[in-house]
Amino acid sequence: MLSTALFMQEVWHFSPLHAGVSIAPAPLASIAFAMNAGPLQIRFGRTAPAVTGTLAMALAAGYWLMAVHTTPDYWGGMFPGLILVGLAGGLAQAPLFAAAGTLAPERATTGSAVLNMSRQIGSAVGVALLVALTPQATAAGFDHAWSVQGGAGIAAAAALLALRSRHTP
Numbered sequence: 001m002l003s004t005a006l007f008m009q010e011v012w013h014f015s016p017l018h019a020g021v022s023i024a025p026a027p028l029a030s031i032a033f034a035m036n037a038g039p040l041q042i043r044f045g046r047t048a049p050a051v052t053g054t055l056a057m058a059l060a061a062g063y064w065l066m067a068v069h070t071t072p073d074y075w076g077g078m079f080p081g082l083i084l085v086g087l088a089g090g091l092a093q094a095p096l097f098a099a100a101g102t103l104a105p106e107r108a109t110t111g112s113a114v115l116n117m118s119r120q121i122g123s124a125v126g127v128a129l130l131v132a133l134t135p136q137a138t139a140a141g142f143d144h145a146w147s148v149q150g151g152a153g154i155a156a157a158a159a160l161l162a163l164r165s166r167h168t169p
Contacts (some may be wrong), residue, residue, distance in 0.1 A: 029086020053092025
């Protein structure tokens with residue numbers, strides 16, 4: 001989300017308000033997908049929605065790498081990727097919170113703390129990487145950031161699948 005808002009401001013020269021309103025479809029889509037993550041989890045298990053979400057994050061990055069250029073094209077360039085990011089957030093986060101809720105009562109607090117700490121560390125590392133990869137805020141810098149985003153999505157999907165195979169009899 002931060003990379004897209006910064007790209008719109010620094011490369012497309014959107015105002016902060018315009019950029020903020022322009023990224024709104026991602027959290028709105030995330031809400032819609034999160035509300036439907038429960039039935040998907042019941043039907044396909046906890047891992048499938050999370051893997052789908054992390055792969056959607058990678059697809060969003062790949063789409064932006066191909067479709068977003070220095071000439072502003074919100075509807076054809078940025079918007080489809082924002083919907084994919086919303087899908088990613090809605091499907092990947094809901095199973096994580098559900099998993100923390102399945103812990104025994106004496107472990108639930110620790111599980112919730114580990115989940116929240118991991119999210120905070122991930123956010124801090126993500127912002128640090130974004131700042132390191134886009135020092136001049138050029139289109140090429142954002143391409144580097146989106147490449148890392150894509151790689152992280154693929155790595156997260158692979159990790160989820162590897163953990164699933166370790167815990168499946």
